[in-house]
Amino acid sequence: MRLILVAGATDTAKIDGISAAGADSELLAHTPSADLELVEYGSLVRAPELPVSPTGCPTPAAVTRAVRELLDLDFLAVDAGLSVPTGAPTVSVGAKRGRDVREADPVPTAPGSFLAARRLGRTLPDEELVVGETIPGGTTTALGTLRALGEEWTVSSSFPENPMELKSSVVAEGLDASGIDIGEFAYEPLLAVRAMGDPVLAVVAGLVAGALDAGKDVTLGGGTQMLAAAAVVRHEGVTGPLTLATTSYLADDVPALTAAADSLDAELVVTDPGFGERDDALSRYAAGEGKEGAGMGGALLLADRAGELERVAEKTVKVVDAAGGAHGP
Amino acid sequence: MRLILVAGATDTAKIDGISAAGADSELLAHTPSADLELVEYGSLVRAPELPVSPTGCPTPAAVTRAVRELLDLDFLAVDAGLSVPTGAPTVSVGAKRGRDVREADPVPTAPGSFLAARRLGRTLPDEELVVGETIPGGTTTALGTLRALGEEWTVSSSFPENPMELKSSVVAEGLDASGIDIGEFAYEPLLAVRAMGDPVLAVVAGLVAGALDAGKDVTLGGGTQMLAAAAVVRHEGVTGPLTLATTSYLADDVPALTAAADSLDAELVVTDPGFGERDDALSRYAAGEGKEGAGMGGALLLADRAGELERVAEKTVKVVDAAGGAHGP
Numbered sequence: 206m207r208l209i210l211v212a213g214a215t216d217t218a219k220i221d222g223i224s225a226a227g228a229d230s231e232l233l234a235h236t237p238s239a240d241l242e243l244v245e246y247g248s249l250v251r252a253p254e255l256p257v258s259p260t261g262c263p264t265p266a267a268v269t270r271a272v273r274e275l276l277d278l279d280f281l282a283v284d285a286g287l288s289v290p291t292g293a294p295t296v297s298v299g300a301k302r303g304r305d306v307r308e309a310d311p312v313p314t315a316p317g318s319f320l321a322a323r324r325l326g327r328t329l330p331d332e333e334l335v336v337g338e339t340i341p342g343g344t345t346t347a348l349g350t351l352r353a354l355g356e357e358w359t360v361s362s363s364f365p366e367n368p369m370e371l372k373s374s375v376v377a378e379g380l381d382a383s384g385i386d387i388g389e390f391a392y393e394p395l396l397a398v399r400a401m402g403d404p405v406l407a408v409v410a411g412l413v414a415g416a417l418d419a420g421k422d423v424t425l426g427g428g429t430q431m432l433a434a435a436a437v438v439r440h441e442g443v444t445g446p447l448t449l450a451t452t453s454y455l456a457d458d459v460p461a462l463t464a465a466a467d468s469l470d471a472e473l474v475v476t477d478p479g480f481g482e483r484d485d486a487l488s489r490y491a492a493g494e495g496k497e498g499a500g501m502g503g504a505l506l507l508a509d510r511a512g513e514l515e516r517v518a519e520k521t522v523k524v525v526d527a528a529g530g531a532h533g534p
Numbered sequence: 535m536r537l538i539l540v541a542g543a544t545d546t547a548k549i550d551g552i553s554a555a556g557a558d559s560e561l562l563a564h565t566p567s568a569d570l571e572l573v574e575y576g577s578l579v580r581a582p583e584l585p586v587s588p589t590g591c592p593t594p595a596a597v598t599r600a601v602r603e604l605l606d607l608d609f610l611a612v613d614a615g616l617s618v619p620t621g622a623p624t625v626s627v628g629a630k631r632g633r634d635v636r637e638a639d640p641v642p643t644a645p646g647s648f649l650a651a652r653r654l655g656r657t658l659p660d661e662e663l664v665v666g667e668t669i670p671g672g673t674t675t676a677l678g679t680l681r682a683l684g685e686e687w688t689v690s691s692s693f694p695e696n697p698m699e700l701k702s703s704v705v706a707e708g709l710d711a712s713g714i715d716i717g718e719f720a721y722e723p724l725l726a727v728r729a730m731g732d733p734v735l736a737v738v739a740g741l742v743a744g745a746l747d748a749g750k751d752v753t754l755g756g757g758t759q760m761l762a763a764a765a766v767v768r769h770e771g772v773t774g775p776l777t778l779a780t781t782s783y784l785a786d787d788v789p790a791l792t793a794a795a796d797s798l799d800a801e802l803v804v805t806d807p808g809f810g811e812r813d814d815a816l817s818r819y820a821a822g823e824g825k826e827g828a829g830m831g832g833a834l835l836l837a838d839r840a841g842e843l844e845r846v847a848e849k850t851v852k853v854v855d856a857a858g859g860a861h862g863p
Contacts (some may be wrong), residue, residue, distance in 0.1 A: 277606075282623055292654060294611055294623035325621060330577040341740040 207331040208411060208426075208507075210269070210500050211338050212237035212295070213285035215303035215311070215403035218342025222371055222393035223228075224342035225258045225262015225363035225494065233341045238291035240266035240339040240499045241282045248528050252293025255528045258363065262409070265524045266339065266499035270480065271520035272508045279331070283412070285340075287317065287402035297413070298322045300404040306349050306379035315399040315407035322408045326415025332528060333422040335450070335507065336412055337500020338430055339343045340405040347433035349376045355388025356436050357466040358428035365493035385519055392438035405450070406430065410437035417445035418509045424448040425471070428455035428496065432462070435469045446472070451502035453477035454490050454517030476505035478517050486525075487518060536608040536660040537755075537836075538741060539573055539598070540667050541566035541624070541830055542615035544632035544640070544732035547671025551700055554587045554692035554823065555670035561585070562670050569618035569828045570611045573602060577857050579621025584857045587692065592854045593816035595668065595828035597807065600849035601837045605688040608660070612741070614647065614669075615733035617685035627651045627740070631732040635678050635708035644728040644736035651737045655744025662751040664779070664836065665741055666829020667759055669734040676762035678705045678730030684717025685765050687794040689758035689824035690787045705730070723769035735759065739766035743796035753777040754800070755832015757784035757825065758841035761791070764798045767805075777799070782806035783819050805834035807846050815854075816847060 218224045218233060227233030232254070239252030243266045249255065273280060284295035286302040293419035304311035326334070340346075344360040351358055353393035362368065380387065383400040390397035398407045409425070413434060416423045425431035428451050435447055449462075449471045456462055456475040466473040481491030490496065508514045547553045547562060556562030561583070566579030572595045578584065585593035590813050602609060612724075613624035615631040627650035633640035655663070664806040681686055691697065709716065713727040719726035727736045738754070740764060745752045754760035764776055778791075778800045785791055785804040795802040810820030819825065837843045 247660050250654065250657045250659075290626065292625060292657065294625045296621060296623045297619065325579065328579045328621065330575050330579075 206262040207248035213286035214403040235276040241293035245293040285408035316395040319411035323415035326412035335503040337426040340441025346403035353397035393489035394437040411436040426500040450506040455497040542734040543617035553670040570622035574622040581719040594830035601833035614737035645724040648740035651740025652744035655741035667753040675732035683728035723766040738763040755829040779835040784826040
């Protein structure tokens, strides 16, 4: 079993109000690189500080790191277009940072990096992979990809109040800039990601497709971005069992998630780490902040399976402390 | 504790008869990337096959992987100028493949990557680092660096018969091409590596310097290339305790190693994994093939310290088998 975190950037995240995956817009750019360092080392190496939301909710990568420590998980970080160098070791699949989806052809590396990731997913030695993502702005590009595929499902947000109107207008502008209609790239998912997605989506979908090719067990650890990745995989014609593992906070926010997972032949598993019963910063997750990301839902499923779910919250607080982050109420 | 493998390339390795770190000259280019995959995964992901010497002696990276499995070691791969993409995750420090030392300015990235590696060595969370290298042709560039520094020590070889005459003539040509005399870059080691070394030497020395800056324990796992790295560190004015951990096969080949280590204020530790008592391909190490590399000496020291040295040979055979390599007599 190996936990994989696919990290990258899209300039779509620079649109004001799109993402809560950083304390401010400057720090947002560091979040994927910092998340990788946190999961790899349990501390920051090149990143300036622990990623937190604007109100101080710690990155879900802290939860993933906590589970990694509890279960001694093998870990692989994949560079899917990082915009800032990371001190974590990464595999490259030729992905570059995505541009704003309101421009034409924002993710030209999508088809090539999908193929390289597919080969990587096929040849990794593990029989089971759990794949997560870290890319600020990723729910907007997930929405764009779903629309280009003609999938009707909606997406979640790292904010307590989902700025759906903003996201929808960004996606509408993007479809316009690319000159495509809703559903234009159904069953041509690499073109959908290239026109309306982000580099992380392409790489996650490639890894999953390759792992399924090789008969591996695959769990997508995450929310609606991972739903979009599953859609890409299915539209590419890849069959095989898929699990979508997410947090209760994300599932509460997206009532249609079960139906969406069903429609993509993915089994939905929801795990509640009990952060709502706490009086520190982790309780913000239960208030709808962060909700999911950096493989958190997948990590929680593994913790639950190993009977260690109860220890995750305390361990996460220790991870946040050790990495120098605040965890006040 | 973290085991670090620094991997890169120098075109000096393309000189016929310089290196035995590959079955033939084409496969030689894949050796560093394959070594990283073997130590990371225990199997090959992007590399075509298990690196072996021209006579079939398996790469010392198999020994390092065996020890990693026995002791469950944390591992970090650093890209110090790979010429072939690897499926192992790597950290970049801005190093590029080195050109042939017979050309002028073959390693322009040396000073910059030394500095980036020094910062990395300082900020890694571990209190102890064991650093190894994998770069075909590296003993010739080590010899060139020692000469540019004015250090008199000699270097070993991955061949049973060390082609010292060839190496010396390559170094003489290199000094000529760079227009420098022996000892010209004493106490200017970054210039020495830039003119006569390889990108791996710069990165190893940088990591070690940074780790010593931060008061970490540092073991150089390797032979005369690591001796050259120690020389770079000392000429840079960095003090602090250094251990040079190598194999008995390497130490047997370089009688002056103790004196050399002494002169650089490094403690020499020699470990014999008992491959000489075997009748399979590992016995070739005792016949002077391979001898050392990919952190083997450092890994053996760790195995010895943990009381697991006796299990290394059998485990190495299993690693070679699992990675699809031959291990006949």
